[in-house]
Amino acid sequence: MPVDAPEGFARAFSSAWLARDVxxxxxxxxxxxxxxxxxxxxxxxxxxxxxxxxxxxxxxFARARLVTGRAKLRPLGPEAAVVHQRFVLSGVLNPDGSDAGRIATILMAVLQRTPAGWQAVSAQFNVEES
Structure with missing residues (x-):
């Protein structure tokens, strides 16, 4: 499903992640x-x-869940934007199979308007350092 506005990117990312829809x-x-x-x-x-x-x-991340936190959108003109989205990740498995607990993460994506909607041209999904 195309993302019609930059504001919808993080929600679409989270929805696809939770559905395990690669x-x-x-x-x-x-x-x-x-x-x-x-x-x-x-x-x-x-x-x-x-x-x-x-x-x-x-x-x-087979059982991982994302919970949305703070978001920020920075338009870069009519054709580009940067999105920052905090998530809390839970259900992550350690290599030994134990639960890793809750992990704070940040998704940062540089978006570009394309004929297929707003798409990431570059993105990072990182663990947030405390």
Missing amino acids: AELVGLFAEDADFLTLTGDWAEGRQAIARTVTGELKGA
Whole structure:
């Protein structure tokens, strides 16, 4: 589903993540996008993003839930914007299978208006340092 406004990007990301819908998640990115994931993988392009996200959602994040926190949108003119979105991540599994507890994260995405809607050309999903 296309994102009609930059404000909808984080909600669409969260919805696709929670549904474990890799195709929907990858569709939020431009064909040649870069994505730095929570595990530190740097995926370049949709195919690499799909491979990386598939592995992550089947691994440590198989049961992970996202709860939305503070958001900030910075328009960069009519065709681009930067979105910052805090999430609290829960249900993450440690390598030994134990629960990692609640983790504060930040999704930062540089968005561009395209014929397919607003898409990320570059994004980082990081653990928030305290």
